[in-house]
Amino acid sequence: MSQIEGTVDNPKRALREQDRSMPDKENRAIFAVNAQRRKLKEQVFYYLIFLATLSALFVLVYLIGSIFSDGWPYLNWDFLTNFPSRFPAKAGFKSAIYGTAWLGCLTLFFSVLFGVGSAVYLQELSAKGRLSSGIELSIATLAGVPSIIYGMLGLGIFVRFLALGRSVLAGALTLSLLILPVIIIASREALKSVPDSIRMGAFALGATRWQTVRDHVLPAAIPGIATGVILAMARSIGEAAPLILLGALTYIAFVPESVFDSFTAMPIQIFNWASRPQAQFHDLAAAGIIVLLGFLLICNSAAIILRSRWRAK
Amino acid sequence: MNVSKIIAGLMAVSAATTGWAVDKSLKGEVKLDGSSTVFPIAEAAAEEFQKEYPNVRVTVGLSGTGGGFKKFVAGEIDISNASRKIKDEESKKAEGNKVAFVELPLANDGISVVVNPQNKFVTSLTLEQLKAIWEPGSKVKTWKDVDPSWPADAIKLYGPGSDSGTFDFFTEHVMGTARLSRNDYNASEDDNVLVTGVSRDKSAMGYFGFAYFVENQKTLRAVPISHKGQPPVLPSVESIEKGTYSLARPLLLYVNLKSAQRPEVKAFVEFIVKNGAKLSKEVGYVPLKEAVYTETVKKFQGAVGSAKPSH
Numbered sequence: 111m112s113q114i115e116g117t118v119d120n121p122k123r124a125l126r127e128q129d130r131s132m133p134d135k136e137n138r139a140i141f142a143v144n145a146q147r148r149k150l151k152e153q154v155f156y157y158l159i160f161l162a163t164l165s166a167l168f169v170l171v172y173l174i175g176s177i178f179s180d181g182w183p184y185l186n187w188d189f190l191t192n193f194p195s196r197f198p199a200k201a202g203f204k205s206a207i208y209g210t211a212w213l214g215c216l217t218l219f220f221s222v223l224f225g226v227g228s229a230v231y232l233q234e235l236s237a238k239g240r241l242s243s244g245i246e247l248s249i250a251t252l253a254g255v256p257s258i259i260y261g262m263l264g265l266g267i268f269v270r271f272l273a274l275g276r277s278v279l280a281g282a283l284t285l286s287l288l289i290l291p292v293i294i295i296a297s298r299e300a301l302k303s304v305p306d307s308i309r310m311g312a313f314a315l316g317a318t319r320w321q322t323v324r325d326h327v328l329p330a331a332i333p334g335i336a337t338g339v340i341l342a343m344a345r346s347i348g349e350a351a352p353l354i355l356l357g358a359l360t361y362i363a364f365v366p367e368s369v370f371d372s373f374t375a376m377p378i379q380i381f382n383w384a385s386r387p388q389a390q391f392h393d394l395a396a397a398g399i400i401v402l403l404g405f406l407l408i409c410n411s412a413a414i415i416l417r418s419r420w421r422a423k
Numbered sequence: 424m425n426v427s428k429i430i431a432g433l434m435a436v437s438a439a440t441t442g443w444a445v446d447k448s449l450k451g452e453v454k455l456d457g458s459s460t461v462f463p464i465a466e467a468a469a470e471e472f473q474k475e476y477p478n479v480r481v482t483v484g485l486s487g488t489g490g491g492f493k494k495f496v497a498g499e500i501d502i503s504n505a506s507r508k509i510k511d512e513e514s515k516k517a518e519g520n521k522v523a524f525v526e527l528p529l530a531n532d533g534i535s536v537v538v539n540p541q542n543k544f545v546t547s548l549t550l551e552q553l554k555a556i557w558e559p560g561s562k563v564k565t566w567k568d569v570d571p572s573w574p575a576d577a578i579k580l581y582g583p584g585s586d587s588g589t590f591d592f593f594t595e596h597v598m599g600t601a602r603l604s605r606n607d608y609n610a611s612e613d614d615n616v617l618v619t620g621v622s623r624d625k626s627a628m629g630y631f632g633f634a635y636f637v638e639n640q641k642t643l644r645a646v647p648i649s650h651k652g653q654p655p656v657l658p659s660v661e662s663i664e665k666g667t668y669s670l671a672r673p674l675l676l677y678v679n680l681k682s683a684q685r686p687e688v689k690a691f692v693e694f695i696v697k698n699g700a701k702l703s704k705e706v707g708y709v710p711l712k713e714a715v716y717t718e719t720v721k722k723f724q725g726a727v728g729s730a731k732p733s734h
Contacts (some may be wrong), residue, residue: 359456
């Protein structure tokens with residue numbers, strides 16, 4: 111190592127020195143071959159992943175493009191403010207927009223309340239034992255259960271047993287159940303990534319476990335939790351299958367006024383239009399998809415802005 | 424003349440000026456659910472009915488005929504839309520739950536058997552041939568297996584999934600037993616998927632509701648169906664209305680008679696039946712004969728009257 115001593119501040123010279131200290135030329139040739147092959151591999155790999163990204167983007171652009179070309183002519187103020195109709199020209203999306211807004215707010219409330227609550231309990235407060243690892247395993251399993259199963263569960267528990275009927279409340283509770291596992295898992299990961307030194311510091315100053323979690327750990331974990339909630343909410347807003355099973359309705363010419371009113375939602379109305387025989391209804395479905403995409407985009411950007419504000423604090 | 428009479432008079436005048444048909448006194452909710460085939464008619468009726476009675480909320484669900492009956496026999500909905508008759512086990516459940524009901528015809532539909540327009544050799548099919556193609560364990564793989572004079576092209580089959588009322592009706596009328604079918608075919612609950620499938624595949628064959636054929640006549644060809652030595656018949660408005668087309672089926676309403684005691688439900692049922700011909704035509708179905716609708720209103724009123732709780 112004596113040759114490169116004192117050359118740390120000049121890396122170029124260090125390399126030159128290293129070069130000079132190399133053994134004979136033949137061996138160096140071997141290294142050069144290897145280097146070329148590795149560089150080639152790197153380039154191939156680079157283009158492969160670039161191609162993968164490009165093809166995913168291409169599919170997305172194609173889908174959105176075809177939806178816009180079908181749905182755009184139908185997208186006007188009447189479409190947003192009319193109730194559904196058997197005449198495609200008069201049909202509107204109003205009851206579905208209101209229904210989805212109601213569902214979204216209630217689902218957000220329930221799923222954050224129970225989801226973040228369970229995550230805090232499991233990650234910060236509960237004793238690690240057989241019970242908590244059992245709960246952990248079942249939550250991970252629940253995250254993979256098909257959504258239609260949650261619809262059956264909701265029909266049995268909320269609609270029939272708790273007698274909530276086919277109300278917005280029953281729909282929101284079902285969707286909350288559906289996304290709870292995702293929110294719990296994401297929140298736990300966020301809590302896990304909060305450095306232990308924060309907890310230790312709080313304990314050292316005499317804070318109780320609850321004070322530590324409430325004042326230090328949870329605020330530090332909020333950006334991560336918010337990401338999980340955004341992804342989960344996007345999923346719940348796009349769900350049709352569990353709501354159809356629940357008996358959410360398709361034709362409704364009024365907007366919900368309380369949590370016990372019947373409702374319809376955007377994906378249900380889109381599904382209904384898309385399965386009609388007349389081609390105009392298929393275009394209406396495309397217009398509905400544009401509105402749904404816009405709704406998701408607005409909700410997600412609002413959540414992301416809120417999150418970055420929080421992070422900046 | 425006292426004040427209340429004057430107010431009543433003013434209200435009558437204002438009602439008259441806003442349009443003679445608008446009746447705001449009728450309130451409540453009418454719940455329908457069931458077949459996706461009947462849905463367009465029910466939606467049309469709900470739309471028109473609420474123009475005349477703006478304070479009545481009519482809701483229409485889309486759970487499928489079977490799903491609708493499940494809710495109907497539990498007494499959860501007022502009216503069940505059905506593309507087949509109620510099954511014995513379903514009506515037994517209704518009896519167990521003390522749900523009395525009346526069955527009302529609403530319109531006609533026909534199941535169309537379709538092939539790709541490029542397929543010129545299939546000029547007609549008999550119900551027996553359909554059975555040979557669709558029965559469970561069927562050996563039919565190519566068109567030649569159906570008729571030796573046809574080419575040996577592989578048949579690609581498209582049909583509705585087993586949750587559909589169309590599936591129930593087709594299997595019952597072709598196989599003789601409901602729900603018997605081969606299962607190695609392309610199944611979808613969405614009829615548009617079947618339409619696309621058959622229109623893109625030269626040697627394909629499929630079956631679905633008449634309205635889907637009418638909307639896609641350019642890309643599909645319906646096959647005339649013959650039965651028991653009768654000449655083959657194409658599905659059309661006339662052949663379905665007359666009943667000469669052997670795969671015609673009625674679209675039905677089942678009304679809970681306890682619900683029908685409520686004035687808003689009674690008014691809605693009378694409305695949908697009286698306007699049945701106009702509404703079903705508008706959404707692409709074949710109406711019943713005018714006399715049948717008059718009969719049906721009478722049948723309904725009679726059933727409601729006799730179901731009235733005696734005091």
